[in-house]
Amino acid sequence: MRLKFIEEKIAKGFMIIASLAVFAFVVNIIYTIFRRGIPALNWAMISQIPAGGYYNGGGGGILNAIVGSLYIVLCSTILGLLISIPVVFYLNVYLKKDSRLAYIARLAFDVLFGIPSIVYGAFAFTIMIYLGMHTSLGGGILVITLLIIPIFIRSMDEVAQQLPKDLLDSTYALGATKLETIKVVLRQIAPGIATATLLSVGRAIGDAAGVMFTAGFTDSIPTSLNQPAATLPLSVFFQLSSPNADVQDRAYSAALILIFIVLVISILGRLITNYFSKHKI
Amino acid sequence: MKSYPYQNPSRATWAEDYSFLNNDINNDEGLAFNKSYLKVKDLNLYIHKAHILKNVNLEIPDKKVTCIIGPSGCGKSTLLKTFNRLIDDTEGIKYEGSILVDDTDIFDKKTEITDIRKKMGLLSQRPCPLPMSIYDNIAFGCKMHGERNRKKLNQIVEEQLKAVGLWEEVKNRLHAPASKLSIGQQQRLCLARGLAVEPEFILADEATSALDPISSKHIEELFVKLKQDYTIILVTHTLRQALRIADHVIFMYLGEVIEAGSADEIFNNPKQELTRKYLEGAFS
Amino acid sequence: MSSNSSYRILKNKIAGGLMFSITVFSVLLVVLIGLGLYLKSVPIFEHNSFWHLIKSSEWRPGNNQFGFLPFIAGTLWITLIAVILALPIALLSALFLTEFSKSYLKKWVFTALDILAGIPSVVYGVWGTLFIVPWISEKLAPHFVEYSTGYTVLAGGIVLGVMILPLLISLFVEIFSAVPREFRDASLSLGATKWQTSKHVILRKTFPGILAAVALALSRAFGETIAVLMVCGNLPLLPHSLFDSCYPLPALIANNYGEMLSVPLYESALMLAAFLLFIVVFIFNASSRAVIYRIERKFK
Numbered sequence: 001m002r003l004k005f006i007e008e009k010i011a012k013g014f015m016i017i018a019s020l021a022v023f024a025f026v027v028n029i030i031y032t033i034f035r036r037g038i039p040a041l042n043w044a045m046i047s048q049i050p051a052g053g054y055y056n057g058g059g060g061g062i063l064n065a066i067v068g069s070l071y072i073v074l075c076s077t078i079l080g081l082l083i084s085i086p087v088v089f090y091l092n093v094y095l096k097k098d099s100r101l102a103y104i105a106r107l108a109f110d111v112l113f114g115i116p117s118i119v120y121g122a123f124a125f126t127i128m129i130y131l132g133m134h135t136s137l138g139g140g141i142l143v144i145t146l147l148i149i150p151i152f153i154r155s156m157d158e159v160a161q162q163l164p165k166d167l168l169d170s171t172y173a174l175g176a177t178k179l180e181t182i183k184v185v186l187r188q189i190a191p192g193i194a195t196a197t198l199l200s201v202g203r204a205i206g207d208a209a210g211v212m213f214t215a216g217f218t219d220s221i222p223t224s225l226n227q228p229a230a231t232l233p234l235s236v237f238f239q240l241s242s243p244n245a246d247v248q249d250r251a252y253s254a255a256l257i258l259i260f261i262v263l264v265i266s267i268l269g270r271l272i273t274n275y276f277s278k279h280k281i
Numbered sequence: 282m283k284s285y286p287y288q289n290p291s292r293a294t295w296a297e298d299y300s301f302l303n304n305d306i307n308n309d310e311g312l313a314f315n316k317s318y319l320k321v322k323d324l325n326l327y328i329h330k331a332h333i334l335k336n337v338n339l340e341i342p343d344k345k346v347t348c349i350i351g352p353s354g355c356g357k358s359t360l361l362k363t364f365n366r367l368i369d370d371t372e373g374i375k376y377e378g379s380i381l382v383d384d385t386d387i388f389d390k391k392t393e394i395t396d397i398r399k400k401m402g403l404l405s406q407r408p409c410p411l412p413m414s415i416y417d418n419i420a421f422g423c424k425m426h427g428e429r430n431r432k433k434l435n436q437i438v439e440e441q442l443k444a445v446g447l448w449e450e451v452k453n454r455l456h457a458p459a460s461k462l463s464i465g466q467q468q469r470l471c472l473a474r475g476l477a478v479e480p481e482f483i484l485a486d487e488a489t490s491a492l493d494p495i496s497s498k499h500i501e502e503l504f505v506k507l508k509q510d511y512t513i514i515l516v517t518h519t520l521r522q523a524l525r526i527a528d529h530v531i532f533m534y535l536g537e538v539i540e541a542g543s544a545d546e547i548f549n550n551p552k553q554e555l556t557r558k559y560l561e562g563a564f565s
Numbered sequence: 566m567s568s569n570s571s572y573r574i575l576k577n578k579i580a581g582g583l584m585f586s587i588t589v590f591s592v593l594l595v596v597l598i599g600l601g602l603y604l605k606s607v608p609i610f611e612h613n614s615f616w617h618l619i620k621s622s623e624w625r626p627g628n629n630q631f632g633f634l635p636f637i638a639g640t641l642w643i644t645l646i647a648v649i650l651a652l653p654i655a656l657l658s659a660l661f662l663t664e665f666s667k668s669y670l671k672k673w674v675f676t677a678l679d680i681l682a683g684i685p686s687v688v689y690g691v692w693g694t695l696f697i698v699p700w701i702s703e704k705l706a707p708h709f710v711e712y713s714t715g716y717t718v719l720a721g722g723i724v725l726g727v728m729i730l731p732l733l734i735s736l737f738v739e740i741f742s743a744v745p746r747e748f749r750d751a752s753l754s755l756g757a758t759k760w761q762t763s764k765h766v767i768l769r770k771t772f773p774g775i776l777a778a779v780a781l782a783l784s785r786a787f788g789e790t791i792a793v794l795m796v797c798g799n800l801p802l803l804p805h806s807l808f809d810s811c812y813p814l815p816a817l818i819a820n821n822y823g824e825m826l827s828v829p830l831y832e833s834a835l836m837l838a839a840f841l842l843f844i845v846v847f848i849f850n851a852s853s854r855a856v857i858y859r860i861e862r863k864f865k
Contacts, residue, residue: 086587
């Protein structure tokens with residue numbers, strides 16, 4: 001009789017330790033990056049592009065990578081939304097619940113969701129060679145868009161599947177066509193869209209393997225879609241591969257900047273999500 | 282497009298403003314008032330293999346409150362949702378027979394489903410405001426059907442909110458989210474929203490079952506008031522409600538219409554044994 | 566019918582067609598990627614049989630020798646370690662979150678998980694090189710082997726394990742929450758403790774779901790590139806212990822794809838690597854999703 005209570009205590013202890021471990025990892029990662037990243041951090045890093053010999057310890061900063069990453073994230077998020085919202089809408093409003101196409105499509109998006117970004121990158125690069133394209137901002141945007149569409153669709157679809165049937169029925173009862181219910185549906189799943197965007201942006205800005213072959217790397221800020229573009233994760237990676245200790249320190253600062261951007265985006269995203277939830281029934 | 286042999290009077294008076302809704306209003310007021318414009322002929326409905334509605338033949342009298350009563354699962358709600366073909370989205374649905382609205386078969390391939398639905402305002406069991414402001418809830422349908430004039434929209438919103446007695450309560454917060462209203466207010470808002478697209482029928486599916494007694498009474502009074510202008514079809518679980526407001530009663534059992542007739546007839550002198558038993562509370 | 570109405574209906578139809586094509590196209594994308602990678606990797610089969618490629622550990626691209634065994638072994642090792650490390654932590658904390666904890670605690674842990682999920686993989690890599698690698702080389706390895714750089718199978722496994730934690734936990738929480746209240750009540754009212762309930766009811770009921778979630782996490786781990794590449798050492802040799810370097814498939818592609826054009830079959834070999842990843846991920850995802858769908862349906 002006593003045994004089960006002892007077992008309960010022990011089990012609970014382990015669970016608490018496990019949950020604390022999650023915390024510990026977060027704290028440790030952030031602390032490690034901060035401790036090593038702060039010393040080399042300065043204004044020049046985020047306001048200048050790399051000067052000559054930057055990767056051997058020369059002056060300058062990583063503005064090229066920050067801007068490149070933001071370009072890619074912004075464009076692919078917009079493109080991703082434009083493609084995935086219609087798909088989610090189609091799956092949930094136009095198609096019936098037991099539709100075969102919906103089942104296959106959801107499975108396909110699950111598979112796409114799982115495909116590693118390096119495979120996307122390799123695939124896109126092959127196509128780019130085939131089309132005679134060079135590594136470029138456009139290529140990077142393309143790959144990241146491919147990468148985040150399944151994220152968008154999966155997380156929006158999860159919310160859209162909870163769409164109350166009454167809500168659609170009420171809208172149809174007013175004489176709405178399926179297309180016209182989109183205004184209602186969008187408002188209802190707005191928090192879901194915000195969450196999905198948050199997830200996608202986080203994934204898009206942090207992805208290195210996908211843009212490696214497709215966006216290339218450059219020291220200048222791209223002015224057109226045909227020019228190669230630097231990205232923050234790759235910038236961290238390349239600086240870290242340098243044998244020069246000063247440059248390695250800068251890699252830590254760049255990682256810090258990357259974390260900072262991700263955290264800011266996620267906090268902003270949360271605020272926006274709350275705002276969008278106000279009409280939800 | 283054919284002309285309506287009948288337009289209800291309130292529509293006729295609004296006809297000028299609402300020309301965007303019906304370009305061809307033909308005001309034949311007073312013609313055949315007691316005629317039925319909703320007729321069900323030999324309707325059979327199956328979901329997968331289950332036979333849900335069996336050989337239903339009905340005429341719904343115009344400008345009256347018709348209550349459909351019967352035990353749960355007898356097909357009342359299904360029948361109601363068939364009237365505006367909301368049932369279409371159900372998996373494995375199949376129907377035979379016809380439903381005539383103004384002599385148009387709603388199952389006809391040429392009939393545009395959105396036109397049918399525009400004629401039928403729906404009030405569901407739980408109030409379901411659209412995820413937008415109070416104002417937009419009512420304006421949504423009108424905008425959709427082509428009204429863009431801000432002034433006219435304002436006017437419609439005010440008119441319909443007054444029609445359901447909600448205007449005084451919400452006139453200072455028209456742009457607040459509709460979800461912030463009480464559940465009784467929400468149901469009235471839904472009614473106003475339905476009225477704003479100018480229907481001819483109001484379909485109510487146990488529209489008061491989720492409401493408190495006072496809100497419920499409010500809605501019932503509205504129905505009685507609105508039957509001057511609209512044909513109201515009400516699915517209800519509560520016999521008392523049917524007793525209070527029905528002009529015409531349809532009793533259904535296991536997918537069949539057992540008896541239909543005036544409220545007086547059904548309640549006081551039911552012809553069928555089943556109806557009598559149900560009214561006595563033998564089963565529910 | 567007014568012209569407004571027919572215009573609206575037309576618009577509805579056109580939009581429907583358009584959305585249908587986008588949906589179908591995205592479904593085709595899976596086929597397209599698979600087919601593209603396969604066609605690109607065909608040339609290498611003209612010189613080597615598939616089994617030879619898989620079984621051989623000779624990697625000399627200059628001599629047209631492409632043995633994938635070291636890379637496959639590296640990927641499997643790292644993934645295995647990651648799952649072994651992450652699974653108990655994820656299971657216990659997911660149980661804690663759904664069955665035991667108070668809601669304010671939940672909020673904190675979920676915030677931590679969100680942060681963990683949001684950290685870019687390159688940052689995990691940096692963390693690995695700064696923290697895990699020195700720890701292994703200075704603290705842990707000396708107990709077992711004479712010398713280790715720290716850039717090892719183990720380092721890759723640990724970093725990867727931490728990376729898949731948030732995914733695993735959120736999947737588990739989702740699955741556990743899907744178990745209806747009644748099951749718990751039934752068990753608790755028999756006098757079972759919460760832990761007994763978790764053990765005998767929750768875990769047993771959701772066992773297929775747990776497997777599916779693990780499969781999903783595995784497929785995510787297989788494809789992780791940059792973080793693993795930064796801590797694994799990247800030597801194309803078969804690893805013999807946890808303290809040897811290894812060279813996972815994604816890292817192979819990432820490191821060599823740029824300069825492969827000089828060696829004729831190199832590109833094809835790398836495409837084969839990508840194709841292998843694709844196939845593994847495809848199988849894992851498709852099967853685990855099928856299981857999850859079935860579970861969700863069962864409880865609904």
